[in-house]
Amino acid sequence: MTGATEATAGASPAPEGRRKERLDRGLKVRTEGLYAVNSYREITYLVGPRLLLILGLAVLPLLLPNLYWQRVLCVAGAYALLAISFDFLANYVGLVCVGGAFMTGVGGFTAGIFTYYLHVPWPISILLGTVLGAALVTLIWLPSLPLRGIYFAILTFMFPFLARGVILALGILGGTEGLGPVAGMDNIWIENYLVIVVLLVAVFGLRRLVGEDAGIVLRGVKDNDMAVQASGISVTRTKAKGLFIGSLAGCFAGAYIVHLYNFMGTSLFATDYSILPIAAAVMGGSGTLAGPMLGALILTPLSELLRGFGQLRVVLYALVLVGFILFKPEGLLNWLTRKYHQFEKWTKV
Amino acid sequence: MNDEVILEIKGLTKQFGGVTAVNNVDLTLHRHDILGVIGPNGSGKTTLVNLITGFVKPTKGKIIYLGHNITGKTPHVIADRGIARTFQVMRPYATLAAYKNLIVPLSSPRVKRMVGGSLGDRDAVAIDILEEVGFERDAYVPYKLASSLPLGYLKRLELARCLALRPDLIICDEVFSGLSMAEIATMVPVMERLHDAGLTIIMIEHRLRELFRLANRVIVLNFGSKIADGVPAEVMEMEEVKAAYMGTEAVPC
Structure with a gap:
């Protein structure tokens, strides 16, 4: 990917006789392929951003002023996992899943049931909630998998309402009141670092997966499912695998939230869990996996600052979505990546 | 030429609403054949491919591949059995x-x-x-x-x-179309090599000159029905084929 790329028309019109050119940095070219291990400079160039992310998240809880903001970080982490899940499913499996709330709900209730009724220790409950929850979500959505694009989106969007309706109408699992207290982690440092570790595992794990052969098949389904079928691979089975992997992140978020709030109720199916991750993905940069995480880590505290406005906060997500789609459709991380790898200069035409 | 039957199609019919896209087509394909399928636009060639590969379910008829009935099977199962296809x-x-x-x-x-x-x-x-x-x-x-x-x-x-x-069998849906003469000239030897390597090939093609060089057998479809089946030289001499392709005789003026 060397060479000049012409800059797209920016906000300011180009002056007469000049043109903005975008060029790869020499250092970027020198870090491609085998050359990456040339010297510490090249290695730093490659490892730097990843290290920054890991270290940044590692020290983040220590920098937060008080317990309140540490709790906000926990919630933001859960949203970030949902955003990663959304991004992975939408851009690497081709399933536009607008039902993040269904994952948090199913994962949350599954984990909560183990802790509340069966008195299972929370780490095991969260693990079971994640894995069993993801399996349950995959199983329930299995009949919808042949649907594409907007149809799958509509269907998944309806499921949280359906589940909530069932719980409220039948009065099961705590009904309108919810169930509590659920024995939780009860230690803010564990709560902070658990979600951070899981976030890092999710981001790096999924980024690795989409480059591996198994991930290539998933991406094939997104690009052209007919060709995948013609290659002797079941599209439904492949989508189910992708959905299971994506749901793991979403269901963990739910299981984690239950043990964070020491409470499980129909609020686990709240529409926020479906919508905010999408805004975060658009803001952070679709298809980058790390971008949506950053988006959620910015958007959640921002929405927390606007808590006084109540339900009007939803307007914020909408505004962020519209703003980024209109003015920065590539999203934050794609923009930063470009700045990192390329420089711009004016040349005479 | 080997006599083993690789693909057998009996009375294959596909109706889309009132339109009969493929009408009662019979076909027997031997291993190591190169079969050309020709016909005017809309004559049902691609539907035939979609039927064989399972992307479209037949209204009537049977498709037997290597002794197995694959009629109505899903595309990935059929591909798994060894029928690969290109997309037009x-x-x-x-x-x-x-x-x-x-x-x-x-x-x-x-x-x-x-x-x-x-x-x-x-x-x-x-x-x-x-x-x-x-x-x-x-x-x-x-x-x-x-x-x-x-x-x-x-x-x-x-x-x-x-x-x-x-x-074992590949079905090429117009792999030559849209290519320049030079590109086709390099593609023909590719197809020949694949054939030499033991593949059975079905080719849907509008480039008749190259197709006739490659194919040892040609069928002609018109309005979904098979109107001719034989070696290329014979098929092109048949009146129905000429009529379907070029229209009936020109009216002198």
Whole structure:
């Protein structure tokens, strides 16, 4: 990917006789392929951003002023996992899943049931909630998998309402009141670092997966499912695998939230869990996996600052979505990546 | 020529509402044949391919492949049995490099079964297959994003994707169309090599000159019905075929 790329028309019109050119940095070219291990400079160039992310998240809880903001970080982490899940499913499996709330709900209730009724220790409950929850979500959505694009989106969007309706109408699992207290982690440092570790595992794990052969098949389904079928691979089975992997992140978020709030109720199916991750993905940069995480880590505290406005906060997500789609459709991380790898200069035409 | 019947089609019919796209077609294909399928636009050629490969379910009729009834089976099951196809409208896995496009068929259960274990370095196998269909073996073209490949390479990529599945039968839906004369001239030997390697091939083609050079048998479809079946030279002399292709005799004025 060397060479000049012409800059797209920016906000300011180009002056007469000049043109903005975008060029790869020499250092970027020198870090491609085998050359990456040339010297510490090249290695730093490659490892730097990843290290920054890991270290940044590692020290983040220590920098937060008080317990309140540490709790906000926990919630933001859960949203970030949902955003990663959304991004992975939408851009690497081709399933536009607008039902993040269904994952948090199913994962949350599954984990909560183990802790509340069966008195299972929370780490095991969260693990079971994640894995069993993801399996349950995959199983329930299995009949919808042949649907594409907007149809799958509509269907998944309806499921949280359906589940909530069932719980409220039948009065099961705590009904309108919810169930509590659920024995939780009860230690803010564990709560902070658990979600951070899981976030890092999710981001790096999924980024690795989409480059591996198994991930290539998933991406094939997104690009052209007919060709995948013609290659002797079941599209439904492949989508189910992708959905299971994506749901793991979403269901963990739910299981984690239950043990964070020491409470499980129909609020686990709240529409926020479906919508905010999408805004975060658009803001952070679709298809980058790390971008949506950053988006959620910015958007959640921002929405927390606007808590006084109540339900009007939803307007914020909408505004962020519209703003980024209109003015920065590539999203934050794609923009930063470009700045990192390329420089711009004016040349005479 | 081997006498083993690889594909047998009996009374195959497909109706879309009131339109009969394929009408009562019978066909017997022997191993190592190259069968050409020709016919005017809308005569049901692509529907026939879709029926054989399971993308469209037949209204009536039977398709028997290597002794198994594959009528109404799903596309991936049929592909798994060893029928590979190209698509007339090419849609590569656009976000992947050209050689990565082949990772999908190379990861299929069929390939795993046929290799009987690990393929080793799938990327290297992919590059080999691309070279077989005429990609340059350099550090550039196979690594380009599939979405940035020119048409000629996309057609080759379609073919390569079929080959990667290690099929017994490949069905090529207009792999020559849209190519320049020079590109076709390089594609014909590719097809010949595939045939020499033991593949049975069905080719749907509008480029009759090249098709007749390759095919040992041709069928002609018109309005969904098979109107001719035989060796190329004979078929082209038949009156019905001329009429279907060129229209009935010109009116002198």
